[in-house]
Amino acid sequence: MYERAPEVESGALPWPAPSNNQGIETAMTTALRSSSRPRLASHVRLGMDRVRKQYMLLGPESVMLLNPTGASVLDLCDGRRTVGEIAEELRRRYDRVAEDEVTSFLGRLVTKRWVELDDD
Structure with a gap:
């Protein structure tokens, strides 16, 4: 079954603060610059479960639940x-x-290979 994403305060961003485990996450976030042009990887898509009214990022055999703000971020990632x-x-x-915070969120998705970058 799907686990429901935690509710967030109106206007708050949909991701948690960075963990103490910085490793790869930090390296990938550092590679993500203000001039980077993120886009969803070809093997994932943004979806909406209309019954549960839940935004989802769908990949092969995996699902990431999103709140509306997270979906808004990814909807803007068009390359x-x-x-x-x-x-x-x-x-x-x-x-x-x-x-x-946007950079950190996208950096984590780049690390998971759900978002790809086009750099100038």
């Missing part, structure tokens, strides 16, 4: 917008959006 442009668009939609 054309930069991380900086994505953060700016999110600031128009939500309160308290920091580019470093």
Whole structure:
């Protein structure tokens, strides 16, 4: 069964604070720059379970549950917008959006190979 994503305060970002296990995560986040152009990997797609009203990132034999804010971040990852442009668009939609939090979230998805980067 699917585990429900934790509820978040309105306007809050959908991901937890970085863990103490920085290793690969830090290396991948460092490679993600404001000028990077993230896009969903070809083997994943953004979906919505209409019955549960739950956003999901679907991969081969795996599912990541998202809240609406996380889905908004990934919906903007089209390979054309930069991380900086994505953060700016999110600031128009939500309160308290920091580019470093967007970068951290996307960096974790890059580490898992769910998001790929096009760099200029």
